[in-house]
Amino acid sequence: MFEEIGTTTDGDLIINVGPQHPATHGVLHLVITLNGETIRKVEPHLGYIHRSIEKMCESLTYRQFIYVTSRMDYLSSHINNHACAMCVEKGLQIEVPERAKVIRILLDELTRIASHELWWGAMAMDLGAFTPFFHAFRERESINDIMEETCGARLTMNFIVPGGLMADIHPNFQKRVKDFIRLYKSKFEEYNEMVTGNVIFRNRMEGVGYLSKADAISFGCTGPTARGSGVSCDVRKWFPYEGYEKIAFDEVIETGGDSLSRYMVRVREMNQSIRIIEQLIDAIPEGEYQAKTKAVLKLPKGEFYSRVETARGEFGVYIVSEGGTTPYRIKFRSPGFSNLSALDQMARGSKLGDLVAMMGTLDLVIPDIDR
Amino acid sequence: MTDEWLQETLLNSFPDLVFEPGTEWLQVTVQSQQWLPLANTLRYKADMDFDFLFCVTCIDWKTHLAMVYHLRCTTTQLHLVVKATLNPLNPEIDSVTSIWKTADFHEREVYEMFGVNFKGHPDLRLLILPDGWEGRNPLRKDFEDPINMIRL
Numbered sequence: 001m002f003e004e005i006g007t008t009t010d011g012d013l014i015i016n017v018g019p020q021h022p023a024t025h026g027v028l029h030l031v032i033t034l035n036g037e038t039i040r041k042v043e044p045h046l047g048y049i050h051r052s053i054e055k056m057c058e059s060l061t062y063r064q065f066i067y068v069t070s071r072m073d074y075l076s077s078h079i080n081n082h083a084c085a086m087c088v089e090k091g092l093q094i095e096v097p098e099r100a101k102v103i104r105i106l107l108d109e110l111t112r113i114a115s116h117e118l119w120w121g122a123m124a125m126d127l128g129a130f131t132p133f134f135h136a137f138r139e140r141e142s143i144n145d146i147m148e149e150t151c152g153a154r155l156t157m158n159f160i161v162p163g164g165l166m167a168d169i170h171p172n173f174q175k176r177v178k179d180f181i182r183l184y185k186s187k188f189e190e191y192n193e194m195v196t197g198n199v200i201f202r203n204r205m206e207g208v209g210y211l212s213k214a215d216a217i218s219f220g221c222t223g224p225t226a227r228g229s230g231v232s233c234d235v236r237k238w239f240p241y242e243g244y245e246k247i248a249f250d251e252v253i254e255t256g257g258d259s260l261s262r263y264m265v266r267v268r269e270m271n272q273s274i275r276i277i278e279q280l281i282d283a284i285p286e287g288e289y290q291a292k293t294k295a296v297l298k299l300p301k302g303e304f305y306s307r308v309e310t311a312r313g314e315f316g317v318y319i320v321s322e323g324g325t326t327p328y329r330i331k332f333r334s335p336g337f338s339n340l341s342a343l344d345q346m347a348r349g350s351k352l353g354d355l356v357a358m359m360g361t362l363d364l365v366i367p368d369i370d371r
Numbered sequence: 372m373t374d375e376w377l378q379e380t381l382l383n384s385f386p387d388l389v390f391e392p393g394t395e396w397l398q399v400t401v402q403s404q405q406w407l408p409l410a411n412t413l414r415y416k417a418d419m420d421f422d423f424l425f426c427v428t429c430i431d432w433k434t435h436l437a438m439v440y441h442l443r444c445t446t447t448q449l450h451l452v453v454k455a456t457l458n459p460l461n462p463e464i465d466s467v468t469s470i471w472k473t474a475d476f477h478e479r480e481v482y483e484m485f486g487v488n489f490k491g492h493p494d495l496r497l498l499i500l501p502d503g504w505e506g507r508n509p510l511r512k513d514f515e516d517p518i519n520m521i522r523l
Binding site for chain 1: 396430448473475477
């Protein structure tokens, strides 16, 4: 990789950002061709945290492989587990109890808020504002505490399993979630005051990293990245799962296509998640938290695909089964992988200093990209 | 716009297509030589407009490799799964990078993991695996790494 430092025959400078760079939020390596300050080309080099999870899953049973999936997009581990559990349930035609479904949605939305909070803090820090980072982590911490009490983990949850949930929620769950909603609402205005309305921040975001609607679709972008370009692609709306169709919430779409639009989508999405939680927190039905399943799961021969909306976009699980206890082939369609491929298109022609803002609004989680 | 309509329309232009019944989404197997014309039809023919290629992968069935393309139309939300069978000794298929830009990264991943050669890909290089890895394909079933084999 080091021979890539130097100049091209056209006299363009080649520089490396990463793999150890604070703005890449993980081990992402970008080889950038520069003409003066202007970016000619951005070429991501991946694989620094590639663990071959797909290959590992081929020798893990349908109960075991859930644990590895938490390690992909570690900021939305509940949602990853959810997609995998749903795929196995689809193959076995397990009907998940209502209680488990509602709790799954609650956990998903809490995860989404936690992930967006972390992104919001880290994004502001990338642009040089350090204070928002502490504010975001303070609120995220209370979500982590709720998760810790119920799931016993703070990051890699493994709580959503085929058939329902690993355990029932903690007796304090509802009370603490309501406390969190109160806390969030009292702080949200502060966020907007501190960052969204800030002149310096807006100047660095507006018109930076433009991605057209057609390009967003062609690059396979999903989630807030695509919705910032005006693509309606929320899996929860288009292909509802676990009863999202019964809940009132809006799909957040901005049409600007620039970094500020992607930023606004995520900020507004947090409010929609709060809205979903408010509707469900007092309406958790009584009953079982897990369907009765066999100790050893055997998927019938065939192919199963299920998808969910993670904090970063559409996450798909494609299981090819030969009828055994382990998958024959498994493919994870991770949202970050496709979103990252659009970075080159976004960055061409802009200044090197703006690259950090673009990467920030893509909300990259490297283990999710490398898998 | 239904699956039946799609099946009929495609069979009119491509009589060799084999449709698989009883799956969640309409599933079709195409001859690898016909993949590029079919992809062009799916993307650009009026009413079809499959503009969103959301998953590209490959399956090693030991006797053959199977490419799997998951397609969706973002206006009608119609789905189509296209499969192509490849020879495992010399797997080759046309690249669709010019039609869907997302195919660039996805095809590079399949190239290094399965050794599939994508004809017409502008920049077919290793993406995830380290430099100098060429030749061994980790997601093939016969892959053996003497040093660091993942066994669970």
